[in-house]
Amino acid sequence: MASTNSFAAPQPSSRPVTPASPMMEAQTPFDPPAKLKGRHRLLQGLQRMSSSPSLAKLGRTRSSDKVYQSKQKASISCVSLNSPPSTYSLSPLNSYALSNGFSTAPTTPGSPGSQQSYFETNARFRPLGPNEITSVSVPIDVRTSKPLSTPLPEISEKPFPRRPNFNFWQDMPHELRIYILSFLSPKDVIRASSVSKEFHDMCFDGQLWTSLDCQTYYQQITSDALIKIMLKAGAFVKNLNLRGCVQLRDQWLSLGTRMTNQECRNLEHFSIEGCKIERSSIHFFLLRNPRLLHINMPSMQNINNATMKIIACHCPQLELLNIDWCSQIDSKGLRKVVQSCPNLTDLRASEVRGVDDNDFMLELFQRNTLERLVLQNCDSLTDEALEIMIHGIDPERDVLTDRPLVPPRRLRHLDISRCRSLTDRGVKALAYNVPYLEGFRTCQNTALTDDALEDLLQSVNRLTHLEVEEVEQLTNATLINLSKSKAAKTLEHLSISYCEQVGDIGVLPLLKACTELKSLCLDNTRISDLVLMEASEQVRKRGNTTKRSQRPKKGLELVAFDCANVTWAGVREILQGNGRVMQGRKKSVVQTYGVEDEYGETKELRKVVEIQTLLYPTEIIHLKAFYGWQQTVEEHYKRCVTGRWGAAARLEQKWAEWMVASEEVGVVGHGWSSRRRRRRAREAEYRVRDDEDGAAQEAATGDEGISEGEFVAGRIPRGGRRRARSGGCVVM
Template structure:
């Protein structure tokens, strides 16, 4: 028998007549508070006799084993099955020991039990199977042993200061540069953290160069110089004085890992530019257009130290010529983007041949190069003395990988250069041929049929261009991919050439037609084609801009065509929407096999489920709109109407269009606009009509026979017969108006 015994807590009140009350003194129950009171309530809940109904095994069904941990039977708090108020006697297990001479004896007021013992009924009779027994288990930690002192408060700690440096830098990297500079004024620690070089690996001042001071910008560049890979100083004119004092230090010690360097519009000394190029051999993109400090010496440094260069932009660097550019082409084999607008000496055959050998160039910008000739351009395209295919009469050379070609304002080029491009630039996507006044239809017809990926085409100010080129473009494979077309100031292009473009180019997003011969028919067709691109069934959904249409200074465009654009942008149509509905029908009902779907074979259900397609009426709102640029007097109204359409205020847009149309009709009919353009136009038209009447053949009248307007011409001799001075007149038949307008 185990002799270990520990003190038990104050026993709970037992049922009257319980043997345990004989050796235990009665003590008044203590009022518990807080969590002790809660735990006491949980014990009462666990002692409920309803637990017996939840599948728990009764204590009387368990077999007592002397070798196991001791147990003591619990005292029933309910009445016995015989109705007696005294519970049956219980036995104490062998582990309940009362050592002699210790508290717990009849002479002592304290009882001791094993803390791991359990009270259990040892009787195996039917009375032990009572459903109202109290299951009481004691634990090592009693309620009185729990300390009532509150838990110690957690010491204050600085969450931001305890974070690792890497996490803080990662959090600050999501802020804008302007916000990071503002945070640097919090404290010295924050200033040290905000100017950490890891935050400034990309230093792009293009968006905030006007708001940052030269001291702050130079401090960032000095602190983050070793980390900076993308340095964009576009427009930073405030660094003009800083270059003289800190330029050498920054280039020699700090910024030595640049990959992208842009100094467009930045007032920087030539020596500082050379220092940057000498200390950064990893440069990939170099952007310095319109820099008078850039010369052939700069290009020679690039050729010697920046051999991995991929992009070079020296547009409008007038101090550069073909000699420096030739050095770059020979030393930079990875060059894919060359922008050399207004560079002198491009008629050099050696430079043209080097460009031909570098067939990895994808973007070639040679705009406004007056020295570029047909001979040099042909060498760039087909090399020197290429072989010619006898069957097709084409040059047998590798096709150029050019994707974007800009030779605008190269006035020495003719149709000969465009014929060399035909069938040799299959990957071309953007082509700019504006202001080459000598170009005609002959050079463009073959080229239009050989470019299938063309998306952007600019043909501005080509005086000899006609509608035939537009018709050929509409039939070419490039019509499906064309997105931007500019034919401004092409005086010979009108509706005949533009209408096929609108019908054949579903992806057209920008169309420049100012100073051409188009009329209102083009505006009506553009509105119709954009409306066919889709509809929106949700009323509050906002549309997208589908096309940018520029049609100002077009003599044949009137306010009626502008009104068609406005009506098309806010026109709401009635349509039908298809939806699928599930229906459950009895098995005896017939099923229409055309519109219903039968359940799968083998189904034994009494009812069958069908799927029926129904159509419901709905409103169709425009999914895309047209942004129109028209006559400057109408433009404010057009812009206000466009803003209403883009914000899905269809009612307001329709009301504005109606009021503007009423005002324009009243202006045209009455001409009550003082001495403005409306009155002058009305008076001019009246004079022209009078002149046409005077020029008609005299002495005939046109009498109508009926409502159809057909009649016979009869000679009016009334004035001659009577000998009077009456002037012969001619009457006009009513034709019913123009069928189109």
């Protein structure tokens, strides 16, 4: 009965058991155990000690099995306290060896293995033979690590349907194709139109030609292609710039007759500068485009006041009108435009007749919409007309200051250059009445003096551009006054060229006060090297950087050619300032490094090291000097801009040495050219003498073997011995 109980509930060991000897491996589960002796018997006992079936086979007496005979509870010594191993964790070979040939599936109710087993709980145990042990594949749920009740269905792999061939460009929407073509330049779009008919229609689509600007390629486009674009895309064109298109001279009339009612009616910007176009064609475009905002047609000698009348009647939204150098237009036509175009802010009317008309100037005063006014070379502009445009007629004046009490003008840019009838009285009228003025040009007005600009410079706080070229009576007092005004903080461009009374006294304080100065024209003035040195110092103060990779930018454009007091020493100061790399403050940096001690352990040591930083300029000066030095100056500027500081320093040093040597030669002899002539004569003399001696060598006395420095120092290599000569016998 004990043997029956031992097979009823076999308890597998928690550790895998290996066969003890080859004899045990060969023994089948149902063969009677062979009699073992000695060591093999001891190993077999140790192997089977943990299982209950082994107890009966070790020859235990009946007296030791009272627990199994009685109805009492089993002793704990007969039960394994280890949890049963998982059914799927052991290999078939180990399970067979552990259970002595029987199935090891746990069947105890309530055990973890009983819920996972795929055998029935009431099934009888059947011993397995060695030939019946096979590997069984059971589907397992990956998410819960439990076996599935039914195996997974097989997935049949079907080939993907092959995608039929298609035309990518043709199947694309028309809007996307037009958008892709919009990234091409106009020249490339016209080239692409010759690919096919489809491309031809797309390339001449009006959506690609909303802006027809021929300024950059007017010499390369043909008249036929230009007309085709204007005819097919005319309804979409808003910006039409035909500057320089002289090839349309004979086709303007035919172009007007071929256009329908829907073409070129949406223009907003119209420019025909440099075109040879008839007056009727210009009127044709102006009559058909009431939405024009900018009209640019300077130097057109065939337009007159009738054109201005058409603009006044059909272009009420006009903002910019450029009729510079149109001699057939006078103030009567401009008056109609000013009256009919309330949005006009930019009027450029250089060399227009009749500007002294008081009615026209009074109309400008009442409108007060102009922000830019250009009246160059208007000889008819007088002081009275300028006063009416600024003050009006008989304005109310302040009792204390005697200034007119009128609304401030909105002028931001005013150009009254070459208006020879103007004097100090007219320019003084601008003082305290143009607070928004940013740019002011009054060049070649020889009648102006320092009094004309004294009050004006003190009343403008936003001045950025000032040009007073060829104002001969201007002195250093104007520049000193400008340096003390609020405009010095905002001034960026100053041109005082050909002001021969201006010198270092006025320019030096101006350079110190104008920290934002970017362009300074000082040609044909009395400045000296001190101005160049001060300019280099002020630009250097604008900032330095410790980053070598950061390239400097142009901080100041300095024009100083044809100045008699400027020498090469001042130019050298500019070159040295541009390429100067200064030493900054020393930085204390803590460096950590590992050191191994005598026991092989790594310790971190800290050491304070001082590092010398270098300061590189962030802004440099672009100098225009004497034409004989300009090539060297330009090369030095290129090296500084690209960050080649060493190459720039070497070039500056070599150029300075050459200038010193040339000055020394010029003082001792008759100049550099005379020295060159003497060198060539001396070279020819040595050649003749060596040929006579018969010991001349090309390598030693030729042009390629002798350097210029050897001629200067007087060391010339000779190939042979030179015989003494006497000037006695001519025949011999």
